[in-house]
Amino acid sequence: MDKISKGDILSYPRLYRANLINSLSGYKSANLIGTLSPNGTENLGTFSSVIHLGSDPALLGFILRPPTVPRNTYENLKRSKYYTINHIAKDFLAEAHHCSAKYAEDISEFERTGLTPLYRNDWPAPFVAESPVQLMLKFKEEVPIKVNNTIMIIGEVEAIYLQDGLLQDDGFVNLQKGEVACINGLDAYCLPNQEKRFAYTRPFEMVKEL
Amino acid sequence: MDKISKGDILSYPRLYRANLINSLSGYKSANLIGTLSPNGTENLGTFSSVIHLGSDPALLGFILRPPTVPRNTYENLKRSKYYTINHIAKDFLAEAHHCSAKYAEDISEFERTGLTPLYRNDWPAPFVAESPVQLMLKFKEEVPIKVNNTIMIIGEVEAIYLQDGLLQDDGFVNLQKGEVACINGLDAYCLPNQEKRFAYTRPFEMVKEL
Numbered sequence: 001m002d003k004i005s006k007g008d009i010l011s012y013p014r015l016y017r018a019n020l021i022n023s024l025s026g027y028k029s030a031n032l033i034g035t036l037s038p039n040g041t042e043n044l045g046t047f048s049s050v051i052h053l054g055s056d057p058a059l060l061g062f063i064l065r066p067p068t069v070p071r072n073t074y075e076n077l078k079r080s081k082y083y084t085i086n087h088i089a090k091d092f093l094a095e096a097h098h099c100s101a102k103y104a105e106d107i108s109e110f111e112r113t114g115l116t117p118l119y120r121n122d123w124p125a126p127f128v129a130e131s132p133v134q135l136m137l138k139f140k141e142e143v144p145i146k147v148n149n150t151i152m153i154i155g156e157v158e159a160i161y162l163q164d165g166l167l168q169d170d171g172f173v174n175l176q177k178g179e180v181a182c183i184n185g186l187d188a189y190c191l192p193n194q195e196k197r198f199a200y201t202r203p204f205e206m207v208k209e210l
Numbered sequence: 211m212d213k214i215s216k217g218d219i220l221s222y223p224r225l226y227r228a229n230l231i232n233s234l235s236g237y238k239s240a241n242l243i244g245t246l247s248p249n250g251t252e253n254l255g256t257f258s259s260v261i262h263l264g265s266d267p268a269l270l271g272f273i274l275r276p277p278t279v280p281r282n283t284y285e286n287l288k289r290s291k292y293y294t295i296n297h298i299a300k301d302f303l304a305e306a307h308h309c310s311a312k313y314a315e316d317i318s319e320f321e322r323t324g325l326t327p328l329y330r331n332d333w334p335a336p337f338v339a340e341s342p343v344q345l346m347l348k349f350k351e352e353v354p355i356k357v358n359n360t361i362m363i364i365g366e367v368e369a370i371y372l373q374d375g376l377l378q379d380d381g382f383v384n385l386q387k388g389e390v391a392c393i394n395g396l397d398a399y400c401l402p403n404q405e406k407r408f409a410y411t412r413p414f415e416m417v418k419e420l
Contacts, residue, residue: 001344002377004370009268012381019381021265024345024367026297027385027392027402028262029236051259052238053273054358055231058219061355063263087236090405094417097408101415112414134211135234140357145271147351147364148264154357157234160214167212171222171229175237175394181405182237182392184385187420188407192237192392192400196303199397201311204322207304210397 023185030181030189032096033062034084034117034126035076037105042117042126043072044109046100048183050085058157060085060137066149072105074153080124081139083155086131090179093189095130120159132163132178172197233395240298240391240399242306243272244327244336245286247315252327252336253282254319256310258393260295268367270295270347276359282315284363290334291349293365296341300389303399305340330369342373342388382407 009017028048035043049063062085064074077083088096095113103109110117110126117126120136127134137155144151166173174194181189197210219227238258245253259273272295274284287293298306305323313319320327320336327336330346337344347365354361376383384404391399407420 001374002370002372004372006268006366006368009367009370014266016381017268018265020370020377020383021268021367022262023381023383023385024268024295024343024370025260025262025270026239026241026343026390027237028239031236049261050235051261051273052232052235053355053360055228056224057358058216058227058231058234059358060235063261085234093406094408098411098417101411101413103413107413133234133236141355143353143355143362145263145351145353145362145364148267148269150263152353152355152362154355156216157219157231158216160212160219160230160234162212162214164211167230171226172395172398173230173233175233176400180236182402184402184404185382187409188382188404190386190402190404192394192402194394194398194400195300195391197398198304198307201308203311203313203317205311207308 019185027182027184027190030088030183032086032088032099032128032131033073034086034128035073036080036124036126037072037076038079041106042108042110043076044099044115044128045073046096053154059140059154060157061152061154064151064153077139077153082123082125083137084125084127085135085137086128087133087178087180089132089181090191092130093181097187127161132166132180133173134161229395237392237394237400240393242296242298242309242338242341243283244294244296244338245283246290246334246336247282247286248289251316252318252320253286254309254325254338255283256306263364269350269364270367271362271364274361274363287349287363292333292335293347294335294337295345295347296338297343297388297390299342299391300401302340303391307397337371342376342390343383344371
C-alpha cells in the first residue's frame with residue numbers, strides 16, 4: 001500500500017493536497033444550490049457536501065467555506081430563508097461544473113450555463129428544471145465549525161419533485177434511474193450502478209438482500 | 211414529475227419516510243469507522259455521513275445520531291482520541307452492512323463479520339485490512355446540532371494508506387480502481403464509474419475536460 005503521513009500531507013503543494021484530501025471522504029453528493037438575491041439575480045452554486053441529518057423532521061446540511069470570499073449562496077439564503085437543492089445528472093455535468101466558477105453577485109449562472117430556472121408557488125428560489133431530483137429547503141440553523149471557520153447550513157425539506165419512475169413502493173428514490181452523479185475528489189463526476197440492496201440487519205442475523 | 215409536500219412527508223409511515231429522505235442528499239459516502247474500547251473490544255460501525263471539511267488542515271466530519279441509544283463509536287473515540295475511517299468496497303458489501311446492526315459494546319463486529327483488524331504504530335484503533343482506502347483520524351471537535359440533537363464529530367487526518375495504483379500523479383485518488391462503493395438511501399450499495407473529470411473553471415471560460 002502507499003503510505004502518506006501527516007508530515008507528507010503538510011509538505012505537498014496546495015493543489016496536490018486538495019486533490020488528495022478531497023478524495024478521502026469517499027464519494028460525495030453532487031448538487032446545485034439555487035438562490036435569489038434581493039435584487040432578483042438568480043444564483044446557482046456547485047456543492048459536494050450536502051448530507052442527510054435526519055428524516056423526522058427532514059433535514060439536510062451542507063458546508064460553506066470560510067467567509068474570506070463573497071458567498072452568494074450564503075448571503076441570499078440568509079435573507080430569503082429559502083434555497084433549492086438540485087441533483088446533478090449525466091445530461092448536464094459540464095454545465096453543473098461551470099457553476100463552481102466564482103462569478104460576481106450580479107451574474108446569473110443560469111444565463112452563463114444555459115440551465116433553466118423554474119419557479120413553483122411563491123417560493124423565492126429557482127429550481128433547476130433539468131434536474132431529476134429537485135428540493136425546496138427552508139433555512140433552519142447555521143452551525144459554526146470552529147476548527148477551520150467553515151459553516152454548516154441546515155435546512156428543512158419543504159417539497160420534493162422527482163422525475164417520473166424514480167420513486168419506489170417503499171419510499172426509496174432510485175437515483176441510478178435518474179442518472180444522478182456523484183463526485184470523486186474535486187472534479188471527477190461519476191455515475192453509480194446499484195450493486196446490492198440489503199434489508200435492515202439485527203445482531204446475530206445473516207445479512208439479506210432486498 | 212412526482213410532487214411530495216411537507217404535509218405528505220409528515221404523514222408517511224416511519225420506514226417509508228426514512229427511505230425517502232435518506233435518498234434526498236444524493237449519493238452518500240460508504241465507510242466503516244473503527245475504534246477500540248477501554249477494555250480492548252474492537253468496534254466497527256457503518257457510516258454514510260463522512261464529509262470533507264477542509265484540506266489544510268486535512269479535516270473530515272461525520273454525523274452521530276442523538277444519544278438516546280448506546281453509541282460505541284462515540285464513547286470509544288472520545289476516550290482514546292483516535293479512530294479509523296475505511297472505505298467500503300465491492301468485495302465486502304454484506305460484511306460492511308452487517309456492521310450497521312446494533313451489537314452490544316462487548317461484541318466485536320470484526321469477529322461477527324470476519325473482517326480483519328489491522329494495527330499500525332501505536333495507534334489505539336483498528337484499520338480494516340480489506341479496505342482499499344484506510345485513514346487514521348485524531349479527534350478534534352464535537353459540534354452539537356441543536357435542531358435535531360445530532361452531533362458532528364470532526365477529526366484530522368493523521369495518516370493515509372492507499373491500495374497500490376489508486377494514487378494519481380496530481381494527488382487524485384481514483385476510487386473506481388479500488389472498487390469503492392457509495393450508498394443510495396439507507397441500504398443500496400452502488401459502484402460508480404468515472405464519467406468526466408473537469409479542470410478548475412474560471413468565470414467566462416469554457417469548461418475543459420482533464
